[in-house]
Amino acid sequence: MDVSRARRHADSVRELEDSVATLNTEQLRRLARLGAIARLEQLKQEEAAIRAEFPELFGRGRRAAVTDVAKPSRRRGRRKMSSAARKAVSERMRKYWAERRKGKGK
Numbered sequence: 001m002d003v004s005r006a007r008r009h010a011d012s013v014r015e016l017e018d019s020v021a022t023l024n025t026e027q028l029r030r031l032a033r034l035g036a037i038a039r040l041e042q043l044k045q046e047e048a049a050i051r052a053e054f055p056e057l058f059g060r061g062r063r064a065a066v067t068d069v070a071k072p073s074r075r076r077g078r079r080k081m082s083s084a085a086r087k088a089v090s091e092r093m094r095k096y097w098a099e100r101r102k103g104k105g106k
Contacts, residue, residue, distance in 0.1 A: 023031070051058050081089075 020028070
C-alpha cells in the first residue's frame with residue numbers, strides 16, 4: 001500500500017514540475033505572490049495566537065505598572081556657553097595640548 005502511495009505522490013510531483021516548467025515568468029510571479037499572501041495570512045494568525053497567549057509581551061500587561069510610576073520631568077536642554085567661557089576652555093586646551101606635545105618629544 002505504501003509503495004503505490006509513494007508512486008502516486010512521485011507522479012503528482014512530476015506533473016507539477018512539468019506544469020511549472022511551462023509557466024512563463026509573469027505566471028510564476030503571480031503564483032509566488034499568491035503563495036506569499038497566503039503565508040502572510042498564516043503568520044498573522046500565528047501572531048494573533050501568540051499575542052492572545054502572552055499579552056504581557058506586547059504591552060497589555062505592562063501598561064498598568066508603567067502608569068503607576070511618576071513620569072520623569074522633561075529633559076533640560078543643553079546649557080549655552082558664553083563667549084568668555086569658550087575662550088577660557090580654548091586657552092586651557094591650548095595649554096593642555098602644548099604640554100602633551102612637549103611630553104612626547106622627550
